[in-house]
């Protein structure tokens with residue numbers, strides 16, 4: 001429960017209420033006054049709201065400490081939320097595409113569509129404003145970003161032109177929003193793939209890991225790191241102790257390096273290797289691995 005409270009330190013209830021009001025105005029407006037652009041926009045708002053709760057659930061799961069079935073921790077469970085968002089996006093994209101196909105013969109857009117679009121956008125803008133206090137990743141994944149207001153910038157003029165000049169303008173608006181939805185889906189997909197593909201952290205993380213070891217007289221020969229999520233990495237490192245370091249001191253120092261890196265969000269297993277013959281005198285094991 002504490003984990004969830006941490007995530008929800010923002011005003012989740014207010015975000016939900018205003019996002020729901022925005023989605024309701026859009027869905028009612030599109031059903032009552034005929035706008036397809038507003039209909040597709042309404043579906044994306046509902047999808048954002050559904051995404052919010054899926055993301056929250058998986059984020060809370062990902063904060064559990066390591067246990068027997070997940071000895072490396074649960075951090076990557078947060079990507080369950082992104083996978084779900086992708087499914088939600090694709091469902092509404094298919095549903096919208098089918099609706100637009102059936103609408104291609106023509107339909108009537110009434111004045112109310114434009115007013116509903118403005119009302120919906122206003123509610124949504126308030127939801128975005130309240131979502132500022134939420135965790136950054138929740139906001140982005142659940143679509144509570146200013147980028148969502150771009151859709152309003154398409155829907156409001158296209159519903160108005162659909163009413164004054166003809167349905168084609170409204171239909172074009174709907175297609176633009178649908179294309180934007182596919183674009184977002186591709187971006188989400190790429191994000192997910194990058195996240196689970198064991199991508200290397202930035203060079204500065206390698207430098208930081210090497211520096212921590214070198215500070216203690218352990219010279220890295222091989223470092224391999226991968227990102228676990230946006231903030232955490234893991235990997236292994238082979239180090240050679242500097243001349244004069246006895247094996248037990250090198251072990252203690254390697255432990256220190258591991259603790260320090262763990263505190264900074266990177267779990268590195270260090271293998272101390274003694275390749276210099278003068279160090280092996282008296283030591284019966286050639287190397288030791290710390291866990």
Ligand SMILES: [Zn+2]
Pocket residue numbers: 066067068069070074
């Ligand atoms: Zn577990």
